[in-house]
Amino acid sequence: xxxxxxxxxxxxxxxxxxxxxxxxxxxxxxxxxxxxxxxxxxxxxxxxxxxxxxxxxxxxxxxxxxxxxxxxxxxxxxxxxxxxxxxxxxxxxxxxxxxxxxx
Numbered sequence: 538x539x540x541x542x543x544x545x546x547x548x549x550x551x552x553x554x555x556x557x558x559x560x561x562x563x564x565x566x567x568x569x570x571x572x573x574x575x576x577x578x579x580x581x582x583x584x585x586x587x588x589x590x591x592x593x594x595x596x597x598x599x600x601x602x603x604x605x606x607x608x609x610x611x612x613x614x615x616x617x618x619x620x621x622x623x624x625x626x627x628x629x630x631x632x633x634x635x636x637x638x639x640x
Contacts, residue, residue, distance in 0.1 A: 566573065 568576075
C-alpha cells in the first residue's frame with residue numbers, strides 16, 4: 538500500500554511540475570501566441586515542401602532503378618530463349634545426323 542502511495546505522489550509531483558513549467562514558459566515566451574503559431578505554420582509549410590521534394594526524388598530514383606531491372610530481366614530472358622533455341626537446334630541436328638547414320 539505504501540508503494541502505491543509513493544507512486545501516486547511521484548505522478549502527482551510530476552504533473553504539478555509540468556503544469557508549473559508550462560505556465561512559466563507561457564509567461565516568459567519571447568513572442569505572442571499568434572506570432573508563434575505563424576512561425577510554426579511557416580516552418581511546417583517549409584518542411585512539407587522539403588518532404589514533397591524528397592518524396593518525388595525518391596520516386597524518380599525508384600522508377601529509374603525499376604527500369605534498369607526490367608532491362609536486365611528482358612536481356613536475361615532473351616539470352617535464355619536464345620540458349621534454348623540453340624540447344625533445340627543442336628538436338629535436332631544431332632537427331633537427324635544419328636537417324637542418317639542408323640539408316
